[in-house]
Amino acid sequence: MAAPIYLQIKDQMIEEIQQLSANAPILSERDLAVKYNASRMTVRKAVNELVDEGYLYRDSNKGTFVADERLHKRNTSVDPFAEERPIKYKILYFDIKATSSKDVQDRLFISSEESVLRIVRVAMFEERPQSIEEIYFPRLSIPDEDLGNFKKLLDFNSYIAHGSLSQTFVPIIVPPQYAHLLKLKINTPIILVENVITSKNGKPLLYMKVFNNPNEKVIEMTL
Amino acid sequence: MAAPIYLQIKDQMIEEIQQLSANAPILSERDLAVKYNASRMTVRKAVNELVDEGYLYRDSNKGTFVADERLHKRNTSVDPFAEERPIKYKILYFDIKATSSKDVQDRLFISSEESVLRIVRVAMFEERPQSIEEIYFPRLSIPDEDLGNFKKLLDFNSYIAHGSLSQTFVPIIVPPQYAHLLKLKINTPIILVENVITSKNGKPLLYMKVFNNPNEKVIEMTL
């Protein structure tokens, strides 16, 4: 099954846009339709997505123009779920335990009797610690046969594809037991990102606390 | 000039969605087209926007359903630009000065000789300090007659409508001179949000540093 036409057009346009300089006009939608031998609505769908992603901008009644590269939409706070660099993980804990802490109960909507699968790991890039991640799954939502399947358990992108991601940013002093793991001085302020992935029907799938090393990871977004 | 049909449909659908419970199915696109006496493509545009905003979710080949309210897309980190609560501002500084600090020069792309318009203010909600905002404009980009026009200068939404917003989140210890203004103890960790609004053609319009009071403002987003 071939990719939809509008996606093929979009890919071609991205390549051509990259050859142009900022603020250069692109062809009008009617001309693009001729060029790609498609209907105007189809090329318009491709252009709309490129505008949404910050590759292009429109000026009504005038035309469509190449956007400055710095204006491309991005969000590094979701990078834990779409990291482009080769990250290696060092596992600190991997266990099933009763739900001890209240934040885990609250975020996963489970009682103190229910147990959770916990994974705690350090994300390393070239020997430099990027962050420490505490990941909690409701034990009951994981089939027994998947318990040892790290690849499947930690395939965040597939969770997000079927769900929704909520993030909270909390300023804290780095916890003492994590300071040396992150190679930070004690009393260093850091940002703790609390992530909850919820399936479309509203059931929490996982809760993940990310203690970010501010010297390595800059949280930024363009919207 | 009346609003576009798809926006009228969208507004009506929002009201009807609010009467439904999570995961309830809505009418199919073809039935919606009949109901609203519009073409399927038009109702589809309305539905698409509601899906993008998190009001609905689609399940391919099955139908479209009401999303859990907690999954509505939002982002309180841009609240300085779309604050829903009645915020009062106390001005601390309002002056034109040489560009002293390097971060301002770098973010606004101006040299140390150029001057900037600076506004420093405390955002208060019911006597409680929410944040301190340091706002810098390139002096040259502001017409003389607008210099005293606070409403126009600080109408962030109009900037964003013609531009793009970039944000960086930096964990810091609250600066001592701001600690008492925010009613925080010294050494409290806070999140400094650095905002740059850039016009579509790439020119920086303003640079704004927001020192958030973590006891008052929670930065969270659902995406």
Place this chain on the structure above:
DNA sequence: AAGTGGTCTAGACCACCGC
């Protein structure tokens, strides 16, 4: 077989802009 969302077409009219 019937129904769903996903894609696509070939037109059309509008408001607005620059010439």
Place this chain on the structure above:
DNA sequence: CGGTGGTCTAGACCACTTT
């Protein structure tokens, strides 16, 4: 005036799921 993006229509075919 001609060109632009913005909206809208009335069809169509597809892959897929449910009955």
